[in-house]
Amino acid sequence: MEKQLLREPEIFPSKEVLKDLLGDVYEVFDNMETSLVRDEYALTFNWVYYKDAKSWLCKVSHKNKTVFWLSIWEGFFKIGFYFLERHLEGIAALQIDEKNYIIGKEIGKSIPFIFNIIDKMQLPDLLKMVTFKKQSK
Numbered sequence: 001m002e003k004q005l006l007r008e009p010e011i012f013p014s015k016e017v018l019k020d021l022l023g024d025v026y027e028v029f030d031n032m033e034t035s036l037v038r039d040e041y042a043l044t045f046n047w048v049y050y051k052d053a054k055s056w057l058c059k060v061s062h063k064n065k066t067v068f069w070l071s072i073w074e075g076f077f078k079i080g081f082y083f084l085e086r087h088l089e090g091i092a093a094l095q096i097d098e099k100n101y102i103i104g105k106e107i108g109k110s111i112p113f114i115f116n117i118i119d120k121m122q123l124p125d126l127l128k129m130v131t132f133k134k135q136s137k
Contacts, residue, residue, distance in 0.1 A: 003074040006056035082110040
């Protein structure tokens with residue numbers, strides 16, 4: 001059973017905390033974050049404790065656009081992208097391995113695409129989705 005971490009509002013998800021919680025997966029997280037903050041993607045990571053979710057979530061954005069949401073789980077980190085139906089054809093054209101994501105239940109008009117990241121081999125597909133999300137309107 002999946003267990004979400006970072007539930008204590010007083011414990012900020014610092015680099016040290018994330019290393020401790022993610023263990024071996026931290027290296028994958030660090031590689032992803034390092035790639036995404038560079039000029040090519042220029043994303044910002046903003047950790048906030050959300051009382052309604054009772055956990056720390058990271059809003060990852062480009063300028064004023066939310067690209068994805070990130071949360072920390074036992075043994076992996078979860079990334080959620082939200083798209084509209086009109087984006088589905090474009091996502092299919094990306095040729096992302098279907099084993100790398102789950103399509104969640106529609107939330108209003110948004111369709112969640114969830115990546116459970118445990119391995120660096122998933123990062124190229126994740127980066128394709130980031131690029132697509134940044135370009136989508």
